[in-house]
Amino acid sequence: MKIILLGYMGSGKSTIGHHLAKKLYLTFTDLDNHIEKKENKTISEIFNEKGEIYFRKKEHEYLKQFINENDSYVLSLGGGTPCYSGNIDFITNEENLFSFYLQTSIHTLHKRLSENNSKRPLLSSLSGQGLTEYIAKHLFERSVFYEQALHRISVNSKSVDAIVTEIRILLH
Numbered sequence: 001m002k003i004i005l006l007g008y009m010g011s012g013k014s015t016i017g018h019h020l021a022k023k024l025y026l027t028f029t030d031l032d033n034h035i036e037k038k039e040n041k042t043i044s045e046i047f048n049e050k051g052e053i054y055f056r057k058k059e060h061e062y063l064k065q066f067i068n069e070n071d072s073y074v075l076s077l078g079g080g081t082p083c084y085s086g087n088i089d090f091i092t093n094e095e096n097l098f099s100f101y102l103q104t105s106i107h108t109l110h111k112r113l114s115e116n117n118s119k120r121p122l123l124s125s126l127s128g129q130g131l132t133e134y135i136a137k138h139l140f141e142r143s144v145f146y147e148q149a150l151h152r153i154s155v156n157s158k159s160v161d162a163i164v165t166e167i168r169i170l171l172h
């Protein structure tokens, strides 16, 4: 079974992916971690030393390679992955692949992202009202890509278990 989780930064892709994979006895991969291992650098180091365009190229390359080389997995994407280099088309065209958009409100995202964004280069200089405005605009621009996932799950105040159960029901 091939499962991809996508959504904005802070939507819980990695946490949900990890728990979902355990329940389904599948391997779990977080694309950001995968890129970090392959490049031997943290995401922040890649952004700072090589720039975002380099990151997007590598993100595209490793995503394609991962999908082409594996046929059973839970894969959590980075928040921007579906929005660049035709990645969303590549995902939606893959046979027998279930994609889930973990949808979150701006309010929930602000709460989560104002606490911990030191590892997120796009947000690290933002806080307060500036952060809210950035999230609102960015989410608006990205939603058109996220909405192309096969399923959409509203995750705001739900527990990890509840979300995992919801996904498992949709897989049947």
Ligand code: S3P
Binding pocket: 007, 008, 009, 010, 013, 032, 043, 077, 078, 079, 080, 081, 119, 120, 121, 122
């Ligand atoms: C990004 C999200 C990050 C990471 C990079 C860029 C984005 O992943 O890929 O910092 O463009 O939204 P998370 O969504 O796991 O934070």
